[in-house]
Amino acid sequence: MASDEADQAGKSGKDESRDRELNERLRRLDERLGSIKSGEAAEAAKARKQEGDPSAIGKAMRLSSEFVGGIVAGGLLGWVVDRFAGTSPWGLIIFLMLGFAAGVRNLLRASNMLGKTPDKQE
Template sequence: MRAGKNESDQELRARLEKLQTELGKQEEERRAETGGGLPVGGSFGKALSAGFTVLSEFVAAILVGALIGWQADGWFGTKPWLLVLFLGLGVAAGFYNVFRFAAPKDARGGG
């Protein structure tokens, strides 16, 4: 029984290798036909993910700053000055987050 299992495992491995080779050939043909198309290897997905991360951090910083300023204006009766101040701080924090995300590790101080 053990010998039969080893033979079937070897057959399956051979079929798997053959399928992988064929898939690789088809992928190369597709790339040649489309002129490369979208970046390969998940780089498009990584770039899209990075873009959404930067966008969400930037927008969140602005919204948090505006919300804090609006609420502080309500408490202290200084409309619209604290809203303007904290909105500006939110924009600055958003730009700082984008810089931190995009800067090389050396510029971040993380060596």
């Protein structure tokens, strides 16, 4: 009987040390998993930020087409004027400049920068 009690005490001491060791390993594993999860969350947030706003691409395409459209229209109009009036290359030059100015104006108008005044700071 005494040996059974000694065996029980020895087993319970081993069980307690094994439990403490397992608890310590579990705690370290939880810490590592927590750091990995937070790192993954940070990477996911960074990836979302780098993707950007899809509507920004649409705005950029619209603004560039407004600008290029003005220049192309001016160039075509100048070529037509030169062709029928015989004023080669002056019609093309003048209308290309007017097309450029119209393209810049359309660009500013489309981006809502035309007609806005800076806020006065007091």
